[in-house]
Structures are given as structure tokens and as C-alpha cells.
Amino acid sequence: MIHRPDRDKDRSTREGHYGRQSSSEAKPRSPSSSGASLPPGQEASYPQILPSDRKRSVLVKRKGKTDASFGLPPEKRSLKQHLSLGAINLDKTSGPTSHEVAAWVKRILEVDKAGHSGTLDPKVTGILPVLLGDATRIMETLLLAGKEYICLMRLHKPVPKKQIMEVCQEFMGPIFQKPPLKSSVVKELRIRTIYYLDVLEIEEQHVLMRVGCEAGTYIRKLCFDIGLALGCGANMEELRRTRAGPFREDGTLVNLHNLTDAVAAWKEKGDE
Structure with a gap:
């Protein structure tokens, strides 16, 4: 049973016990039965977007140029650099655990480190972001997305x-x-x-x-x-x-078969 945080105190005083609906209440979908109702009229006004979709303002304190010896823009990086600082938008299939999938990605790409962001149960499918190399340092950020x-x-x-x-x-x-x-x-x-x-x-x-x-x-x-x-x-x-978070079902979504084929094409033909 789940309960609305800001209304539990009021319910505890008018209900015989925690989380149960009193016999005097007429509506079967009252807050005491589900514990999940917003105040009347507030459902439509509640922000119906994920936090990552909210508009954010960028504060620029100073403009400058990055020294090329300390890094390159993403579009100019080599594939090896992407593998050490990249992320895979992976489509997990039903069956394996999230840890097994991350281990397979690590073996396929032959990288030192690989970790997934947000565990999916074995039977659950869908987006499983896998971070590579030093990109695993931002794992906590994606876990909270x-x-x-x-x-x-x-x-x-x-x-x-x-x-x-x-x-x-x-x-x-x-x-x-x-x-x-x-x-x-x-x-x-x-x-x-x-x-x-x-x-x-x-x-x-x-x-x-x-x-x-x-x-x-x-x-x-x-x-x-x-x-x-x-x-x-x-x-x-x-x-x-x-x-x-920012990962979704778009053109960047790949499965393990796509990943294996891409690595083979890169090794055999140099196709990045």
C-alpha cells in the first residue's frame, strides 16, 4: 500500500488504522485507499515531463577557446577516444541480467571498464545505457535521471x-x-x-x-x-x-548484434 506524503497525518487521525479506508467514506478511490491522489484539479497542472526535458538556462561567465592538446570536440575524436569516453545506447533483450549485458559490451569492445546506468530485471527489455572507460565517472548522474x-x-x-x-x-x-x-x-x-x-x-x-x-x-x-x-x-x-535521462528510442539505439557487427567492420575494413 502506498500513501500520499503530505496527507498521511490527516488520514491517520480519521482512519481506524494506517492505509485502510473507513466505512464512512463513500468513494472507493479516495486517498485513503490508493494513497496517491493529488488535490482536485492539480493532476493536469502537474509537470508531465521528465526532469531531463525541462528547459535549462546556461550561464556563460567567460568565452574562450579550448587548447587542442587537452582534448577535441566530439565530432573530431577518433573511435578509440570515443571508446574511452563514450556511452552506448543499448537495447537490452529479455533474459540476461544488466550486469551480464555490461560485461558482454566490455568484452565485445575490448575496453578496460564498462558499467550500466540503472538496473533492469532479466525479463525487462529496453534502454540500458552502458558507459565506457572514464565515462563511468558520471554514472551517478545517470542513475538519478x-x-x-x-x-x-x-x-x-x-x-x-x-x-x-x-x-x-x-x-x-x-x-x-x-x-x-x-x-x-x-x-x-x-x-x-x-x-x-x-x-x-x-x-x-x-x-x-x-x-x-x-x-x-x-x-x-x-x-x-x-x-x-x-x-x-x-x-x-x-x-x-x-x-x-537523455537516452531514448531513436537512431542511436543498438543491440548487441549491431555492436558486434560494427566492431567487426571497424577491425576488418577500418570503417568507423
Whole structure:
């Protein structure tokens, strides 16, 4: 069960126990049942973008030229320099762990260091940024970047579409979430932000959603909590990550086969 941080104190005084809906409340989707509703009218005004998409101003204190002996612009660097300071926008397949994928990239590219930013469960597919060489120093920056997922949720009982849409909108904004039992982190209640939650399609008991969220959010647990709020139960069936900070599904996205072929072409023909 998850709860709205700024409303828990009020609920604790009017509810018989933590996280349960009192019998005097008429609406089944009240904040006490889902713990994820924003104040009325605030759902539409909540910023429905990832933090990396926000417009940022650049303060230029002084203009100058970079000494070529201390580095080159990205477009003028050799492939070896890119391999020591680069990042791979990798499309992870279902099956291997994120650590295994990063190890394979390291072996394919024959680099000293390679690390992934943001772990994906073995069955989850999608964007897995892999940093190479000295670029691994900025790993912490990407770990904190917002993520976007496409999720297929299965409801355990039929629910009206209007009710599904209303409840999903309640889960926008900061929420309390406790990691699931099958996770590698400490099972402590923590606050995570859902930047947007768009219902793309509803077919019988299956709901297709696009979720933009803060790093460290468990979509599997989010589906479980939505099921509790609907009163029918729900579970996550499929999940794909479509964005991780500045990385997205565009022309830079490659899989391990593309990477292997590119390395072979570089070694055999010198094609960078």
C-alpha cells in the first residue's frame, strides 16, 4: 500500500488504522485507499515531463577557446577516444541480467571498464545505457535521471474503463512506495515521484500504460498498488524501458548484434 506524503497525518487521525479506508467514506478511490491522489484539479497542472526535458538556462561567465592538446570536440575524436569516453545506447533483450549485458559490451569492445546506468530485471527489455572507460565517472548522474516505461498491467477482475482512468490519474505526483520482496534494495518505505502516467489502451483486463517516473521507482509495485486502489488486484505482465535521462528510442539505439557487427567492420575494413 502506498500513501500520499503530505496527507498521511490527516488520514491517520480519521482512519481506524494506517492505509485502510473507513466505512464512512463513500468513494472507493479516495486517498485513503490508493494513497496517491493529488488535490482536485492539480493532476493536469502537474509537470508531465521528465526532469531531463525541462528547459535549462546556461550561464556563460567567460568565452574562450579550448587548447587542442587537452582534448577535441566530439565530432573530431577518433573511435578509440570515443571508446574511452563514450556511452552506448543499448537495447537490452529479455533474459540476461544488466550486469551480464555490461560485461558482454566490455568484452565485445575490448575496453578496460564498462558499467550500466540503472538496473533492469532479466525479463525487462529496453534502454540500458552502458558507459565506457572514464565515462563511468558520471554514472551517478545517470542513475538519478528520470525513466520512462511502457507497461502492460493485467487486472484480476473486469473494471469499468472510466474507473481505471480515474484511479491511474490519482497516482501522479510524489507517492510513498515500499520496494517489493524480490528486489536487491532495503525494504524501507520511501518517496518516489510519478511525473506522468498515460493510459494508452485498455482491452478487457489488460491495461497498456506509459509511465514517467523518478529513478528507483518499481513499476511492478506500482501495478500492485493500482490494483489495490481499484479493489480487484493487478500485476505487471510486461515492461519495456523507453527512456533513461537523455537516452531514448531513436537512431542511436543498438543491440548487441549491431555492436558486434560494427566492431567487426571497424577491425576488418577500418570503417568507423
